[in-house]
Amino acid sequence: MHASLVSSNTTSVEVYEKKRAVRWQYDLGKKRNFEQVFGKKKALWFFPLFSKDDLDNIPALEGLEFPTRADVEV
Structure with missing residues (x-):
């Protein structure tokens, strides 16, 4: 279940809310979703650490801004 949530970039609550055909606005694709989390x-995937590059390049780590899909209206 958790792998499914990470790959679709959703929480367990959002899974039940998105029972529609439109893709979720925060679903960036399996690879980018996985990189947003880990x-x-x-080499750092099995440790609760992020590299300096990740901290600089992934705004979601700050918890204030999250990237969205360009082809989905908010």
Whole structure:
């Protein structure tokens, strides 16, 4: 279940809300969703750490801004 949530970039509550055909606005694709959660450096995936590059390049880590899909209206 958790792998499914990470790959679709949703929470467990949002899974029940998005029972519609339109893709979720925060679903950036499996690869980018996974990188948003675990970072881009594979060596750090098993540790609760982020690299300096991840902290600079992933705004979602601040918890204030989250990237959205360009083709979905908010």
